[in-house]
Amino acid sequence: MSGIFEIKSKLPGTKTSIFSIMSKMANDHNAINLSQGFPNFETDQKLKDLVTRAMEEGYNQYPPDSGVQVLREEIIKKIRSLYGKEYDVDSEITITSGATEALYTAITAFVKKGDEVIVLKPAYDTYEPTIKLNGGKPVQIQLKGDNYKVDWEEVRSVITSKTKMIIINTPHNPTGTILSEEDMLQLQNILSETDIILLSDEVYEHLIFDKEQHQSASKFSELSERSIVCASFGKTFHNTGWKTGYCVAPENLMKEIRKIHEITVFSVVHPMQRAYAEYLKNAENYLSLSKFYQTKRDLFLNLIKDSKFTYTPSKGTYYQLLNFSGITDENDVNFAERLVKEHGLASIPVSVFNINEKDNNQLRFCFAKTDETLEKAAEILCKL
Ligand code: PMP
Numbered sequence: 180m181s182g183i184f185e186i187k188s189k190l191p192g193t194k195t196s197i198f199s200i201m202s203k204m205a206n207d208h209n210a211i212n213l214s215q216g217f218p219n220f221e222t223d224q225k226l227k228d229l230v231t232r233a234m235e236e237g238y239n240q241y242p243p244d245s246g247v248q249v250l251r252e253e254i255i256k257k258i259r260s261l262y263g264k265e266y267d268v269d270s271e272i273t274i275t276s277g278a279t280e281a282l283y284t285a286i287t288a289f290v291k292k293g294d295e296v297i298v299l300k301p302a303y304d305t306y307e308p309t310i311k312l313n314g315g316k317p318v319q320i321q322l323k324g325d326n327y328k329v330d331w332e333e334v335r336s337v338i339t340s341k342t343k344m345i346i347i348n349t350p351h352n353p354t355g356t357i358l359s360e361e362d363m364l365q366l367q368n369i370l371s372e373t374d375i376i377l378l379s380d381e382v383y384e385h386l387i388f389d390k391e392q393h394q395s396a397s398k399f400s401e402l403s404e405r406s407i408v409c410a411s412f413g414k415t416f417h418n419t420g421w422k423t424g425y426c427v428a429p430e431n432l433m434k435e436i437r438k439i440h441e442i443t444v445f446s447v448v449h450p451m452q453r454a455y456a457e458y459l460k461n462a463e464n465y466l467s468l469s470k471f472y473q474t475k476r477d478l479f480l481n482l483i484k485d486s487k488f489t490y491t492p493s494k495g496t497y498y499q500l501l502n503f504s505g506i507t508d509e510n511d512v513n514f515a516e517r518l519v520k521e522h523g524l525a526s527i528p529v530s531v532f533n534i535n536e537k538d539n540n541q542l543r544f545c546f547a548k549t550d551e552t553l554e555k556a557a558e559i560l561c562k563l
């Protein structure tokens with residue numbers, strides 16, 4: 180025992196995030212880092228200039244707790260034009276410290292001891308610890324087949340009187356799959372007779388490929404009345420380190436979310452909010468992203484087409500899963516580690532997001548990288 184008394188952990192089963200582990204390993208071994216999801220190219224100079232300008236103009240003190248008014252207005256305009264939903268600027272939107280805080284506050288505001296929350300696996304790594312921290316119980320459902328489809332009948336079958344919330348994520352990290360309109364309608368139908376809250380993680384809403392349309396929970400009128408939709412400017416505008424995002428929800432839900440937001444961060448970095456508000460005025464700044472990232476996905480897949488990896492092209496996000504069963508029969512965690520140490524390339528083993536850490540021989544690669552980095556990474560992958 181270290182320390183003078185024993186600590187009983189509130190999250191005994193929770194380990195250090197795989198993103199921290201793999202990025203550290205990449206740094207330690209001077210490897211190409213396609214593990215943690217962040218771009219290795221710069222955010223737009225115009226956006227950096229807008230931040231500088233906001234600082235020079237004196238926007239350096241606390242903004243309102245719900246976020247800067249002009250930013251809330253611009254986001255609401257964007258949602259109206261893309262998804263046809265009208266949120267109230269004063270009571271139905273909050274700017275958060277990244278989507279991470281939005282997800283944390285949304286779960287914490289509603290999940291009580293004994294409540295059940297349906298989580299579709301593989302799932303992003305903050306959902307379940309946050310549910311548990313609040314005394315809730317994650318009810319895991321495995322996504323099915325190579326395309327990681329949701330079995331909606333299974334979802335229906337696990338609903339009980341204790342089900343408080345269901346969490347979805349589209350486009351989906353780590354698989355790069357998306358939910359279709361039909362999926363969302365099925366979900367809407369399943370929830371219609373219940374009091375279940377939908378927490379919709381849409382941080383990759385602008386990164387969607389092959390002419391597919393993002394199916395936001397905001398688009399479906401009945402669904403949106405029970406939904407909290409979370410988004411991330413870090414993901415959208417290539418500046419994950421600015422940790423700014425937001426959530427939108429009907430007023431009765433947002434009122435509770437704000438109570439948690441006020442006692443965790445109160446308000447969020449001010450100059451960035453001013454800059455994003457200005458930058459959002461040009462819709463091209465986000466509408467161009469699908470094409471930009473689809474070109475990167477296609478480049479990466481073309482570069483590895485003669486390798487021994489197999490794959491289904493990602494439909495959204497900036498991740499590509501590659502199956503390595505044609506290369507080795509070691510497990511994904513060991514292979515990922517060896518790939519860094521012996522070959523100088525970092526990825527994310529997908530098993531850490533699965534039920535019982537099931538290994539499907541898949542690694543996740545982030546293609547939000549310069550073409551030069553993708554070329555170097557592909558060269559390594561083709562030699563395996
Ligand atoms: N949800 C998913 C699915 C993610 O991949 C991430 C990582 N960006 C987040 C939430 C957290 O977003 P942020 O960096 O804005 O906190």
Ligand code: GLN
Pocket residue numbers: 196198199214215216217352
């Ligand atoms: N969302 C990013 C990913 O999936 C990482 C976020 C984090 O480092 N916590 O890689």
